Amino acid sequence: MCQLLGMNANTPTDAMFSFAGLACRANEHKDGFGIAFFEDRGLRHFIDARSAAASPVAELVKHYPIRSDCIVAHIRKATQGRVALENTHPFVRELWGRYWVLAHNGDLKGFAPRLHAAFRPVGDTDSERALCWLMQELSKAHASVPTLEELTLTLAELMPVLAGHGSFNMLLSNGQALWAHASTKLHWLLRQHPFGAATLADADLSVDFAPLTTPGDRIALVATEPLTVGESWQAMVPGELRMFVGGLPAG
């Protein structure tokens, strides 16, 4: 199994503190890591088949304050697919003139969908197959770019098909919104005014967000396990799909 981290904010925010917390778990999840940062429509995509505990790319991410309003990160413990760059999450495809990014924690058994020409896996993970199939089904369901609410409705129809093959905890983003689907384990947190201090659950590291934020800032975080202590992380229930936009859960 792997560990997921997602962030959606109403103002570009760096994720150095949260990523440092995720990277603490890389001793067990040592088969690569990846993080994707949206900046408007643009995307930075950092991956390494080395552990986030040892990778120079992870060091860069921990210390370079990249500000983004949508982030998807993953540390990998391989279940399907060898340890290789092409099997490292998150995976990226383009649809409707936007990049789409997916990271997956879980294991899909016997998931071998018919994939047409437009989206084909490069590696051999169940997770990249899931992204290709989702892109194909979204493009079949909508002739042109749908609203975020319509996308959520379509995704809500597609998630059970994937989860029917095993466990499918997922983060998906196109830069406009972050979708989180829980199959077995996923938690989320809303960080907003009044901001206080937070301490990592896995390391002796604290940050006081008060001097770093303004009262209007809102940040939603999603993670496999709560990343901090003393903040009110909420567990998602199996089968739950939640969209985050502007730093808030929708609906």
Added chain:
Amino acid sequence: MCQLLGMNANTPTDAMFSFAGLACRANEHKDGFGIAFFEDRGLRHFIDARSAAASPVAELVKHYPIRSDCIVAHIRKATQGRVALENTHPFVRELWGRYWVLAHNGDLKGFAPRLHAAFRPVGDTDSERALCWLMQELSKAHASVPTLEELTLTLAELMPVLAGHGSFNMLLSNGQALWAHASTKLHWLLRQHPFGAATLADADLSVDFAPLTTPGDRIALVATEPLTVGESWQAMVPGELRMFVGGLPAG
């Protein structure tokens, strides 16, 4: 105009020396940079809308010995499209289960092809439009994955269409081969046994490749302007398309 750097080798090789040479030219070409490294089918893609002279991502690339057999890099001086991450080369798409990477130096006037659903630009450069159109035309021309020689023949038919809109110096790779097309300016070099020392044209930096290589190693480099002095760079002629495989020019 921008500056291109491509590398194709028969053994995974780091490009720190060549990239350092390219980055010396970033004072004039300060509107972002990018570099893509293939590792087998996998791809690392580093981009920054900041200059390669100032970007922490460029610092990482200069000092982290990422070994690859196919590299495409670019430093940008914006002509079309604002300075933004989504307009930063190289651009990436997936076709036939492989990533394809393109970087462009030049300027296409009035290039507004009909693009079907499968490949759409995310940003607003002529260069990303060119990649989308190339992917579309390659997928129309071949029902399934063609040989590299067939791909070269199809690309040779498509290049004049692009170059007919202006200047199109291009590097394209799918990890199996590197294609270089010259419209106005592009040079290439074959570095092979017996290896000697090379000195950057733009900086007081030399490397003796002899102790770093084995007699069987072959590395082909392609760059807008020769990156080193004392090596026999060859100028490509306008309209020339050349494929490099296993560190050698084909044909």
